[in-house]
Amino acid sequence: MPKNDRSPHFTSAAPLPKVDVAHTAFLLDFDGTLVDIAPQPDAVHVCAPLRETLAALHAACGGALAVISGRTVHDLESLLALPGLVIAGVHGAERRYADGSFVRLNTDADVLAELERELRAELTQLPGVMLESKGIAFALHYRHTPDAENTVLALADRLAHRYSDHIRLQAGKMVVELKPRGASKGDVVHTLMTERPFMGRTPLFAGDDLTDESAFDAVNALDGWSIKIGNGPSQALWRVHDPAALRTWLAAMVADRRGGA
Incomplete structure (x- = not known):
């Protein structure tokens, strides 16, 4: 069954799908998705296994990996320390591309x-x-x-x-x-999917919050994989219990890819 034949209000309780890493664009939220929510923003912890998983995933998908977050690009760069990672910060108001170029919405x-x-x-x-x-x-x-x-x-x-x-x-x-104005994770998804190395791939977005719903809508419209982390209503079509479950799934995906290679 095509992914977007499901009702947009239905979230699957089944295990997350097996995706083709070589043909998927991975677009991931940060807080509450890749890492656990911390009492305050500067208390978040990025463990070494997560860095290793993201680095391996980045290589396996040909660089079609982006983190899309409410945090600033600078903050995410410091926390993740993954050269060549595409980062969209402040809900897409600023972006750093793989070649190091940086763009930001005009503000007063x-x-x-x-x-x-x-x-x-x-x-x-x-x-x-x-x-x-x-x-x-x-x-x-x-x-x-x-x-x-x-x-x-x-x-x-x-x-x-x-x-x-x-x-x-x-x-x-x-x-x-x-x-x-003009900063939207959904807009980031649509923009990235028209650019290399994301274009021509199936988008996958994972997020946990209201700020991620526009990205879920965008991915659903592109017949991609939308994954909600945690409880609550969502337009996402799939769901996992917590960030640890998503990290485990991503790590297993990378391990399977290495085994297949």
Whole structure:
């Protein structure tokens, strides 16, 4: 049965499919997908076996591997340390390609500076809520103060309306972000799939959060493999329990590839 013949609201409980590495484009979220969610962004841990798996997968698929994340490109480069990896950061607002070239959406630095000043002033009244500045986007983390959720969302919504010519609101797991207009993981998927070495392959995207739903939609439209990590409703067609399960699947795929070779 063709992959996209399933209802977009159905997520398979069956084991993940066996994919042809040589003809698949691997597009992967980071936090909550490749690595476990940490109490705060700078506490995340990338284990050596994951680095080894990604390096082997990168080689096996001819470089058609990209990490698409809300983190900055610089942050992901530091954490993964995999030369030649394509990285889309800040939900696609910035990208680093395999040849080292870097592109970023045009933004108004003065407007973003004013937005950051206003956020910092507002958060003095919200102890426990952490502001993560990404230069061209801002994340409000309330994992340590879940009771502040409604207040944080209301603040973000108000500012998103005020600065609507420049930013959009993006909700996530215990976080809400104000990101540049035009930044979408779904758009990243569509763009990469028109570029080498991704074009002509079947796209596979794995993600865990609301920020990943546009990428699931894009992959489904391309008759690819969409994989949700964890619980909750999703447009993804497949599901695994946690990041450890996805890491195990990727490692087994690489091992099978080596065995076949």
